[in-house]
Structures are given as structure tokens and as C-alpha cells.
Amino acid sequence: xxxxxxxxxxxxxxxxxxxxxxxxxxxxxxxxxxxxxxxxxxxxxxxxxxxxxxxxxxxxxxxxxxxxxxxxxxxxxxxxxxxxxxxxxxxxxxxxxxxxxxxxxxxxxxxxxxx
Amino acid sequence: xxxxxxxxxxxxxxxxxxxxxxxxxxxxxxxxxxxxxxxxxxxxxxxxxxxxxxxxxxxxxxxxxxxxxxxxxxxxxxxxxxxxxxxxxxxxxxxxxxxxxxxxxxxxxx
Numbered sequence: 001x002x003x004x005x006x007x008x009x010x011x012x013x014x015x016x017x018x019x020x021x022x023x024x025x026x027x028x029x030x031x032x033x034x035x036x037x038x039x040x041x042x043x044x045x046x047x048x049x050x051x052x053x054x055x056x057x058x059x060x061x062x063x064x065x066x067x068x069x070x071x072x073x074x075x076x077x078x079x080x081x082x083x084x085x086x087x088x089x090x091x092x093x094x095x096x097x098x099x100x101x102x103x104x105x106x107x108x109x110x111x112x113x114x115x
Numbered sequence: 116x117x118x119x120x121x122x123x124x125x126x127x128x129x130x131x132x133x134x135x136x137x138x139x140x141x142x143x144x145x146x147x148x149x150x151x152x153x154x155x156x157x158x159x160x161x162x163x164x165x166x167x168x169x170x171x172x173x174x175x176x177x178x179x180x181x182x183x184x185x186x187x188x189x190x191x192x193x194x195x196x197x198x199x200x201x202x203x204x205x206x207x208x209x210x211x212x213x214x215x216x217x218x219x220x221x222x223x224x225x
Contacts (some may be wrong), residue, residue: 004158035213042119043204043215056212091159098211106151106159 002026006092006107014115018080021110025074025094031055032075033095033104034067038088046090049075050098082114117142121205121216128195129224136190136219138179138205146207148172148181148188153218154201162190162203197223 007022025032034046046065047057051072060067064083069075079086089111093104122137140148150162150172163172168183177192188205200223205216 033212035215037218040217042217043206043213045212045214048211056210059212093159103161104213108156108158 004092004094004105004107006090006110008110009108010111010113012113012115013082015084016081018078019082019112021077021079021090021092021112023075023077023092023094023107025092026096026105029094029096029105030072031095031098031102032069033093034075034077035091035093036088037091037109038085043091046077079112082112084114087112087114117146117207117209117214119205119207119214119216121203121219123217124202124220125222126219127222127224130197131194132223134190134192134195134199134221136203136205136221138188138190138216140186140188140205140207142186142207142209142214145183146209148179149206149208149213150177150179150188150190151204151206152201153204159204195221195223197225199223 005024032049035043037043045059048055049069066078089109091109093106095102118141147166149164151159152162163174165172165181171180179190202218202220204218206213
């Protein structure tokens with residue numbers, strides 16, 4: 001089975017520009033999560049989709065961040081306009097069902113650098 | 116709110132040394148506890164987990180015991196290898212989210 005894939009693996013943009021990150025979860029996984037790790041600090045939850053619906057977006061830092069999951073398959077996370085403090089590694093994860101017996105599968109992450 | 120604190124790195128050890136990476140947590144209720152590992156160039160992988168007090172999670176020679184009395188979940192391995200070099204993250208579950216520690220980079224020298 002193919003794992004969670006994220007594109008691009010790296011992105012370098014200037015402050016004020018727009019970047020869109022993509023995550024393809026494992027096929028059949030209804031639950032999709034976005035996390036990010038900023039400046040070597042702890043990983044922080046951003047949001048959780050169940051199919052195409054946002055179940056929990058309490059971790060989204062501000063309205064410059066927009067996540068979508070049209071059709072309940074892949075998801076995109078757009079940052080517009082990007083700021084310096086948005087630099088970090090953005091991880092996507094998926095799971096088949098909710099609960100701790102359904103493990104999270106993570107992608108390799110997208111490293112975003114805003115200059 | 117819930118939080119996880121783990122020892123700062125990097126931790127540098129020689130091959131075959133004993134490893135301990137400390138992790139303590141603050142939580143309401145009874146969360147599940149996890150250790151994830153990120154090898155260079157790869158994504159996060161679940162290393163082990165424990166779902167209730169006194170449970171011991173184990174995998175690949177690593178172990179961690181859920182200690183409610185000390186609110187700890189320390190990661191241990193009796194004899195590390197160069198291939199264990201990675202970043203290790205302690206985490207707890209909170210309403211289907213994960214609350215993470217800052218990560219500990221482990222460097223094993225031959």
C-alpha cells in the first residue's frame with residue numbers, strides 16, 4: 001500500500017507570496033490531519049478532516065491559512081500571504097478510523113522556508 | 116492544558132550504550148502515550164505506545180512504561196546502534212489530536 005505522500009518536499013518563498021502544500025493520504029483513510037513543527041520546537045496540531053469535513057480546526061494559527069479536502073481525498077493547505085514565522089515543517093497524517101487503535105500514518109513532511 | 120516535556124538534545128552516545136530519553140506529561144484524564152521516531156529524510160513513525168497506567172510499550176528493543184504516579188513515559192533501550200540515530204518525539208492523545216514534546220535528537224557514534 002502506498003503511504004501518505006506530501007508535495008513539495010521543500011519550498012522556499014518570499015514573504016508575502018502564496019504557497020500551497022498538498023497531502024495525499026492512504027487510500028480509504030477518512031481521517032486526515034495537518035501538523036507543523038516550527039523552528040525545532042514541538043509539533044503542533046493544525047486541523048483534522050473527516051472525509052471532506054473539517055472536524056477540528058482549532059489549531060489553525062490565523063486566517064492566512066486555508067485547508068481544503070474536496071471530495072474527501074487529497075488535501076491542500078494554502079498559506080496566503082506567507083510570513084517569516086510560517087517557516088517550518090508541515091506534516092500530514094491519515095488514519096482509517098478514530099481512536100488510538102487506528103494508527104496515524106505520517107508523510108515525510110514539507111519543509112517551508114519563508115525569506 | 117495538556118502538555119508534554121522531554122529532555123533537550125542532542126543526546127550523543129556510543130554504540131552499545133544504554134539509552135534513556137525522559138518524557139513527562141501534564142494531562143487531565145487518562146490519555147494514551149506515544150513515542151514517535153523520525154529517521155533522517157523520512158516521515159514520523161510510531162515507535163511504541165501505551166494506553167493505560169502501568170502498560171509497557173515495546174518495539175525494536177525500545178521500551179517505555181506509562182507511570183501515572185510520576186506522570187512519565189521515559190524511553191529506554193539497552194544497547195543502541197548507529198541506525199537508531201534519529202529524532203524521537205513523545206506525545207499524548209487529547210481528543211483525537213496529539214500533543215507533542217519538542218523532540219530529542221539522538222546521535223549514535225560507532
